[in-house]
Amino acid sequence: MAVMASEVVELTRAEARAAARNALEASGYTFDELAHQAERNDFDDLCARMTWEAVRYVGSPESA
Amino acid sequence: MEPHEVDEEARGFARRLSDLLNATVCTGLRLTAARLPTGYVRIGLGINRHDLRARPLPLQGRVGHGVPLYLTLTYTLSQDDQGEHLMVVSSVVGTCLDPDGRRELFHADYERGKANYPEAHLQVCASSDDWDAVMADRDGDPLKKLHLPAGGRRYRTTVEDVIEFLVFERLVCPHDGWAEALGRSRDDFAERQLRAAVRRHPEIARDVLRRLPAVE
Numbered sequence: 001m002a003v004m005a006s007e008v009v010e011l012t013r014a015e016a017r018a019a020a021r022n023a024l025e026a027s028g029y030t031f032d033e034l035a036h037q038a039e040r041n042d043f044d045d046l047c048a049r050m051t052w053e054a055v056r057y058v059g060s061p062e063s064a
Numbered sequence: 065m066e067p068h069e070v071d072e073e074a075r076g077f078a079r080r081l082s083d084l085l086n087a088t089v090c091t092g093l094r095l096t097a098a099r100l101p102t103g104y105v106r107i108g109l110g111i112n113r114h115d116l117r118a119r120p121l122p123l124q125g126r127v128g129h130g131v132p133l134y135l136t137l138t139y140t141l142s143q144d145d146q147g148e149h150l151m152v153v154s155s156v157v158g159t160c161l162d163p164d165g166r167r168e169l170f171h172a173d174y175e176r177g178k179a180n181y182p183e184a185h186l187q188v189c190a191s192s193d194d195w196d197a198v199m200a201d202r203d204g205d206p207l208k209k210l211h212l213p214a215g216g217r218r219y220r221t222t223v224e225d226v227i228e229f230l231v232f233e234r235l236v237c238p239h240d241g242w243a244e245a246l247g248r249s250r251d252d253f254a255e256r257q258l259r260a261a262v263r264r265h266p267e268i269a270r271d272v273l274r275r276l277p278a279v280e
Contacts, residue, residue, distance in 0.1 A: 022114055
């Protein structure tokens with residue numbers, strides 16, 4: 001099966017925040033909840049861990 | 065690195081991973097990458113301009129008629145200290161039974177520079193009476209809360225290791241030629257790790273080369 005080449009998209013600050021917000025909404029967690037779990041080295045489940053990975057390098061979508 | 069150089073390396077990273085997966089335990093998948101304004105690059109299935117989550121990958125060819133199995137896979141890259149290449153700053157490779165990652169079996173986690181537990185570690189969702197007895201003295205947490213050391217930075221558990229585990233333990237039926245594809249990918253990873261180690265410790269590399277017979 002032919003597979004298209006992998007792509008790289010460049011996100012603006014606003015797009016990154018929106019994308020992080022979408023990831024959080026889909027997971028049901030807030031940024032602060034995940035940050036707290038990360039601080040305690042204790043994620044609820046793999047979904048939480050994967051979502052933290054998605055948003056940690058962006059920061060809270062709600063922050064200035 | 066210039067942005068186009070970052071994109072080129074990220075694209076290559078995603079392509080190599082996609083090729084490995086499609087040659088072993090997945091079919092027709094294409095991993096994508098997103099470059100963040102902070103300089104980090106996220107890589108995984110389904111990552112795009114609108115969502116930074118990496119989706120679990122459905123594994124093909126489950127043995128018998130067992131429950132569906134998914135491979136969770138995500139990497140975050142940034143430039144190395146010399147600003148010459150991308151390096152993995154964190155990754156998660158594991159398995160779960162659902163497309164959301166809420167029914168986990170295990171995962172190998174890597175967080176570069178993480179304090180208070182091994183930066184490369186395994187977490188296994190399992191239990192036994194013996195572990196329960198031990199953990200009763202530690203707040204009664206289940207085994208999955210423990211971070212079992214897994215090789216350290218250079219020799220951490222890789223996606224190749226997890227794929228090999230799934231095949232060897234007869235949890236998936238791989239594509240023909242899977243072992244060769246896995247071997248090539250593993251050799252590539254080992255070479256990249258070796259090159260990174262040489263860049264970080266050139267005096268050791270020079271010393272080793274000095275002691276070797278001259279190569280024509």
